[in-house]
Amino acid sequence: MSLLQEKPNSYLIFDGAMGTMLQKSGLKVGALPEVYNIEEPTIIGNIHKAYIDAGAQVITxxxxxxxELKLKDSKYSVExxxxxxITVAKGSGATYVALDIGPLGQMMEPIGDISFNRAYEIFQRQVKAGVKAGADCILIETFSDLYEAKAAILAAKENSQxxxxxxxxxxxxxxxxxxxxxxxxxxVLQSLGVDALGINCSLGPEEMLTIxxxxxxYAKVPVIVQSNAGLPYLEGxxxxxxxxxxxxxxxxxxxxEMGVQVLGGCCGTTPQHIEAIKNIVSEKKSPKRNVQLVTATTSATKMVILDNKTTVIGERINPTGKKRLKEALRNKQMEVLLNEAIEQSNFGAQVLDVNVGLPEIDEKLILPQVIKDIQGVVxxxxxxxxxxxxxxxxxxxxYNGKPIINSVNxxxxxxxxxxxxxxxxxxxxIGLTLDEGGIPETAEERLTIAKRIMERAMDYGIPKEDLIIDCLVVTASxxxxxxxxxxxxxxxxxxxLGLKTALGVSNVSFGLPNRELLNRTFLATALSAGLDAPILDPLSKEMMGTIDAFRVLNNEDEEAKLFIEKFKSNTNTLGVPTLQNSQTTNKDLTTLIIEGRKIEVAxxxxxxxxxxSAFDIINQNxxxxxxxxxxxxxxxxxxLPQLxxxxxxxxxxxxIIKNSSLQEFKEVEKGKVLLATVKGDIHDIGKNIAKMLLENYGYPVIDLGKDVDPQLIVDTVKQQNIKLVGLSALMTTTVKNMEITIExxxxxxxxxxxxxxxxxxNLQYAEMIGADYFAVDGQAGIKIAREVLKE
Amino acid sequence: MEDDLDRLIDDCIKEIKAISKPLYVYQLFEINHLKEEVKLLDGLFSLKGKSISAHLINSSKVILLAATLGVEVDRKIKAYQYTNMTRAVVLDACGAEAIESVCNEVEEEIEKIAKKEGCSITSRFSPGYGDFSIGFQPKILQQLNAFSKIGLSCTNEHILLPRKSITACIGFTQQTVEKLEKNCKECNTYTYCRYKREEKGCELITGETQ
Structure with a gap:
């Protein structure tokens, strides 16, 4: 079945509401209407028939x-x-029947605890059952979470045609x-290859007109609308x-008239609403839309379109030549990478390059983990x-959204x-202009490679606008x-070729003194030549200054507003909230620490x-x-805030000490402590406070995070020979998992x-579940660590 | 130094207001009292336990309420834990206070409905109070269709997500309700709480810091 592909300018009419129709026939609000498929198929079939008579071509x-989450307590299986x-829908005489897939009803990571793979498995089961029962198409609808929609789309594509x-x-x-x-x-949805996309539920048609x-x-595929019959209100x-x-x-x-091609109704609509749609579109042809083709990347909540403005790609998450980052990757200290991500974003990076390539690291395992963790915080x-x-x-x-992949060649x-x-x-x-023969010397030869990459990409069905060319920077030395x-x-x-371009600008200065001067001069030149997306260090004031200046000169920063805002004074130029005042003081280190003056302490x-020595600074100061x-x-x-x-x-x-001498720092370290929030619990702010305090006192912390399986804790303790474990739980219901872990x-x-x-x-409770110590707060954890891991 | 802290708290109050998207949903049910059970007529389930039964003992109707500040608050608190733990903790506290104050406002709205029926309302009673199990979270959410109406869900262990959210039961009663003072002795952290005041409970402290 091809639905719209046969007649690209035609319309497709879906049916209207099921749930609110069933409530009219006695279904309780909040009850699962799906049970009626088995227990009251005639009621369901009659609603389908009414929609078909009204003109619906697709019956949902x-x-x-x-x-399986929603049906957990039901006596019937998903299948x-x-x-x-599907059987009832087909029996009603529908032209096409859609397998309907709604959201899971629970939250996915990173806010919730359903992993991407778990979500995929749940949807996969529905898709397989739908295919087996003979559905003609799949309607993935009413999603609030783009990530969840991605899991459902992949499940649909990988398990059906x-x-x-x-x-x-x-x-x-x-x-x-x-x-x-x-x-x-x-x-995002069209990039994932859906056949039509759009909006439904929550709003009435009037509100939808604004969205x-x-x-x-931007939609290259047909657009769907399934509106509620207005915004509901209670009358009695x-x-x-x-x-x-x-x-x-x-x-x-x-x-x-605006160009919507797939039409149907959601909550509160009736066969009469669908008939009204049929009367509008019968015999009509859909008007042709002017679709904007853009080169873009997105997260779930932010999009960056590479139009005629400069887009900064942050390069700092890359272990090459960075000791601290290498160390962090080896020890899985994700916070170091997350800090880099947050900082670069605060300093104006619009896209972040993420590279974790180290010979001793299993990239296949670590890269997705890092990507997931970074997306949890920026x-x-x-x-x-x-x-x-x-x-x-x-x-x-x-990945949650539409990523950039760096790179192909x-x-x-x-x-x-x-x-x-x-x-x-x-x-x-990103396509690099090199091939089997290496990087060609001339610009023309690089253009030839770029053209070849573009043509081959299009052979694979990748649209031209999804390609960015990196013409490769060589070192001037x-x-x-x-x-x-x-x-x-x-x-x-x-x-x-009409393609967007990127360049890793800092490569130009390797092996030469005053690298920043070379870098920013090269950057300015490249920007003038039309570079769209420089890959650089956004923490470099010189580089970002050049970007800021170019945005004024290139008429991107209208009326130089951002430039003036940033450079009119030197205080807090980055808009980053800060606690400390940086006036010079003559206070001793202890006082500075108590007052939280980070800059002076540094x-x-x-x-x-x-x-x-590092040892003396730590122990004496x-x-x-x-x-x-x-x-x-x-x-x-x-x-607590002062602590x-x-x-x-x-x-x-x-x-500062770690960056100055990691070796010396490591010699000062004391016994390791493992921290975890127990299985089923996702409260981790207290655990994270305890972690920071312990690390400050020189105890390296193995942080297993939240919702941690007891077996993983036991295994890690064995592998790393750990003598002290700290467990956190905030719910009476999850203390049982704490007890299991201790056992x-x-x-x-x-x-x-x-x-x-x-x-x-509390103390009694802690004793009852077999713990050796009760840490009333993070500070108490220090005393316990001192006692257990005697210095 | 204390100015710095005051400024941080003020900043966080502003930030919580900026990033919150308060949403709520409630529904009124007539109830039948059974032994240690309050049956929702036209509802999908019964509220069970000594404490919820006692709380609603003089009520003929109950409102089920769910309210949330939305996910952005969770995201921000999480991100600050990597860059600024102090701010994370202060913002977390502001979030807890903010959702309480959203509920207080909704409560006023509900009080008006009750008055029309010649009733006053009881205080809010949430799963987790007394022996009213947090196992009722998913039931309340399902009954209110809270996931599709306000984006509120809970985990298998009944933790509400987004985190800064509340579900509660409020009774309609013809009797005058004595507002209960918070009693420290019933609190689990009684033995070691730093904020405990024998008479008025921890509210005294939250009042001081505002």
């Missing part, structure tokens, strides 16, 4: 909530409900509950949907940077591996005569490092200061001590 089977639902329709549901503010805007949704233009502007005990079929038809007429779109195609695919798969062997990944996951792709060829190639690629530590604050906190002179502020300040000081630890590693914390616990 009554399977919206037929997933039974879906089979019965059926056309896929996908709608998201937006609130009055124009975003979904999870913050996705309509343009981001459009760009539709941005979808219609009755829910009223105020838009009647006539008014409904009037709104839909406007939508049809909404900046990411660029997956790897040559390992397995890692590339794994990362592109779990003109080698046939590379193109044949990378293009299918980019196509399947809808990524934008080694290949001086070729530097300007890169600049020329940028202009040629843009003019001849300066002071640098100064001290010239004549003092940091720890006494921390002890003083800790005592004040216990007495009630200080409150934390001092702790963060020491952390910043320790970072396993006591049985398998009896010499390991366990401390527990969390608001739900």
């Amino acid at each position: 089977a009554n399977t919206f909530q037929a997933n 039974e409900i879906i089979e019965a639902g 059926l056309p896929i329709f996908c709608t998201m549901t937006f609130q009055k503010d124009g975003r979904t509950f999870l913050g996705t805007d309509p343009i981001t949704a459009t760009l 539709l233009p941005s979808i219609l502007k 005990d009755e829910t009223i949907f105020p838009v009647d079929p006539v008014a409904f038809g009037d709104y839909y007429k406007k939508m049809v 909404d900046t779109p990411l660029q997956i940077d790897t040559v390992n195609t397995e890692a590339m695919e794994a990362a592109a798969r779990i 003109g080698k046939e062997s590379v193109m044949s591996k990378v293009f299918p990944i980019a196509k399947k996951y809808g990524a934008t792709l 080694a290949q001086q005569s070729m530097v300007m060829e890169t600049i020329k190639a940028v202009t040629l690629v843009k003019e001849e 300066e002071e530590v640098k100064e001290l490092l010239t004549n003092k 940091f720890i006494p200061a921390l002890d003083e604050v800790g005592k004040g906190y216990e007495k009630g002179d200080f409150f 934390l502020r001092a702790a963060e300040t020491v952390k910043a000081g320790l970072e 396993m630890l006591k049985k398998e590693v009896p010499d390991c001590k366990v401390m527990v914390g969390g608001a739900v616990l």
Whole structure:
């Protein structure tokens, strides 16, 4: 079946509401209507028939909530409900029957605890059942979470050949509950290869009219609308949907004129509403839309379109030449990478390159993990940077949004591996102008490779606008005569091929003094030649200054507003909230720590490092200061924010020591502590506070995160020979998992001590579940660590 | 130094207001009292437990309420834990206070409905109070269709997501309701709480810091 493909300018009419129709026939609000497929098939069949008589071509089977989470307590299986639902729909005489897939009803990571793979498995089961029962197409509808929609789409594509329709549901503010805007949704869904996309539920047709233009502007596939019959209100005990079929038809007429091709109804609509739609579109042809083709990347909530403005790609998440980052990757200290991500975003990076390539690291495992963790804390779109195609695919798969993949090149062997990944996951792709013969000397030869990459990409079904060309920067010290060829190639690629361009600008200065001067001069030249997306260090004031200046000169920064805002004074130029004042003081280090003056402490530590060992600074300065604050906190002179502020300040000081001499720092370290929030619990702020305090006192912390399986804790304790474990739980219901974890630890590693914390616990409770220590707060954790891991 | 802290708290109050998208949904049910059970007529389930039964003992109707600040608050608190733990903790506290104040506002709205029926309302009673199990979270959410109406869900262990959210039961009663003072002794952290005040409970402290 091809539905719209046969007649591209035709319309397709879906049916209207099922749930609200069933409530009229006695279904209780909140009850699962899917059970009726088996218990009351006649009622369902009659509703289908009424919609068919009204003119619906596609009947949506009554399977919206037929997933294993929603059916957990039902006596029927997913397969039974879906089979019965599709059978009833087919029996009603529908032209086409859609398997209906709604959201899971629980939240996915990183807010919730359903992993991408788990979501995929749940949807896969529905898709398989739908295919088996003979569905003609799949309707993935009413999603608020773009990530969840991606899991459902992949499940549909990988387990069926059926056309896929996908709608998201937006609130009055124009975003979904999870913050996705309509343009981001459009760009991502169509990149994933759905056959039609659009909006449904939550809003009435009037409100939808304001959201539709941005979808219609960017959608390359037909657009769907399934509106509620207005915004419902209560009249006594009755829910009223105020838009009647006539008014409904009037709104839909406007939508049809705007270019909407797939039409149906959601909550509160009736066969009369669908008939009104039929009367509008019969015999008509859909008007041709002017679709904007854009080169873009998105997260779930933020999109970056590479139009005629400069887009900064941050390069800092890359271990090459960075000791601290290498160390962090080896020890899985994700916070170091996350900090880099947050900082670069705060300093103006619009896209972040993510590269974790180290010989001793299993990229296929680590890259997706890093991508997932970064997406949990920043909404900046990411660029997956790897040559390992397995890692590339794994990362592109779990990425939330439309990523950039860095990179492909003109080698046939590379193109044949990378293009299918980019196509399947809808990524934008950076193509490097090199091939089997290396990097060509002249701009013209690089253009030839770029052209070949473009043509081959299109063979794979990758649209031209999803390609960015990197003409490759050579170092001026080694290949001086070729530097300007890169600049020329940028202009040629843009003019001849109409493609966007990227460049890793800092490469130009390797091996020369005053690198920043060379870098920013080269950057300015490249920008003038038309470079769209420089890949650079956004923390470099010089480089970002050049970007800021160019944005004024290139008429991107209108009326130089941003430039003036940034440079009119030097205070807080980055808009980053800061606690400390940076006036110079003559206070001693202890006082500075207590007052939370991070900048002064950093300066002071640098100064001290010239004549003092790391060991002495930590033991003579940091720890006494921390002890003083800790005592004040216990007495009630200080409150938690003050304790934390001092702790963060020491952390910043320790970072200076680590950067100056990692080796020396490691010699100061004491016994390891493992921390985890127990299985089933996702409260981790308390655990994270305990972690920071312990690390400040020199105890390396193995942080297993939240919702941690007891077995993983036991295994890690064994592998790393850990003598102290700290467990956190905040719910009476999850303390049982704490008890299970302690029991396993006591049985398998009896010499390991366990401390527990969390608001739900007290001393008696802690003893009852077999813990060795009760840590009333993070500060108490330090005392326990001192006792167990005697210094 | 204390100025810095005050400024941080003020900043966080502003930020929580900026990033919150307060949404709520409630529904009124007539009830039948059974032994340690309150049956919702026209509802899908019964509220069970000694404490919820006692709370609603004089009520003939109950409102089920669910409210949330939305996911952006969770995202921000999480991100600050990597860059600024102090701010994360202060913002977390502001979030807890903000959702309480959203509920207070909704409560006023509900009080008006009750007055029309000649009733006053009881205080809010949420799953987790007394022996009213948090196992009722998913039931309340399903009954209110809270996932599709306000984007509120819960995990298998009944933790509400987004985190800064509340579900509660409010009774309609013809009797005058004595507002209960918070009693520290019933709190689980009684033995070691730093904010405990014997008479008025921890509210005294939240009042001071505002």
